[in-house]
Amino acid sequence: MTLDHHDARLALGAYLLGALDPEEARAVEDHVATCPACQAQIEELETLPALLDGVPSARAEALVEAPVQLNDLPAPPALLARVRARRRALRLRWAAALAGAAAASLALGVALGPVVAGVTTAEPPTASPSPSPAASYLITSSDGAQVDLALVRKGWGTELDLVCRGMPSAGVFSVWVVADDGAQERAASWSSTGYAGRAVLTGATSYQLASIRSIQIRDDTQRTLASLTLPAAPSG
Ligand SMILES: [Zn+2]
Incomplete structure (x- = not known):
């Protein structure tokens, strides 16, 4: 041609x-x-x-x-x-x-059904560590922002999965993790998405879950918008 x-x-x-x-x-x-x-x-x-x-x-x-x-x-x-x-x-x-x-x-269970079934039977749920969060919380700020927070225990520390809604429409935010001894680490930061103040993100801290005392969401002036104090360490 x-x-x-x-x-x-x-x-x-x-x-x-x-x-x-x-x-x-x-x-x-x-x-x-x-x-x-x-x-x-x-x-x-x-x-x-x-x-x-x-x-x-x-x-x-x-x-x-x-x-x-x-x-x-x-x-x-x-x-x-x-x-x-x-x-x-x-x-x-x-x-x-x-x-x-x-x-x-x-x-809808139409396509690839057999493949999924194969995966499921090849790997029984009990064979792998549970992926479910060790703890999950809803943090609400005084001005209406809401943050769903899940804490997941990891070998290297703790993973934080956050879904934020109603955050201020401008600015840079960060999540701080405060440990039992008062030390703190920034676990994540992000800029306002402007979309209904919504953001989905994953953060990380080297602190073990049991040693985390509180979690704070701050703006770029370090003002705390919302915070969560964890219940006394449930051993384990
Ligand atoms: Zn030509």
Whole structure:
């Protein structure tokens, strides 16, 4: 399959969006490799759509392997290599969306049922340490912010899982962990998300769960917005 300049030019948009099948895409690339005018056109088009950028490819790449036919062409111009990477990322994003749809089906018990069953039976729940939090709390501040906090015992210390709602709409916040002996560590910090004051984050402290006396959420002036005093150490 070969394309003349006119046809290739018409196909460039679809090519950039990853909408051509492999044979068509290769025909476009064969032409572009020899046509400075089409190369210039790609440079121009490539800067346009925001959708060509910001693809979270690291995650998507775990879902789909790179198509082989993109790698076996003779040394392409740098431009084509770059465009291919973008097209691949786009296609991967579609694949990720489809995988999401599959996950939705899974929730209905339709797809991948046998796989899940296999995993479940191969690893009885009692075989691994319980992933459930050692303790969970709801912290409420005087001005209405709410923080769900789960403390998880780890070999290296304690993990803090936080879901914050109704936090002030601007500022930088931090979570401080105060130990029995008065020492304190900052376990996490984050900037206001501006989205209903909502944030989901995970923090960490080297203090063992049993030695944690209190947990405080502070703003960037070190004012305590909300705090939690843990009950006296439940041994263990
Ligand atoms: Zn051309």
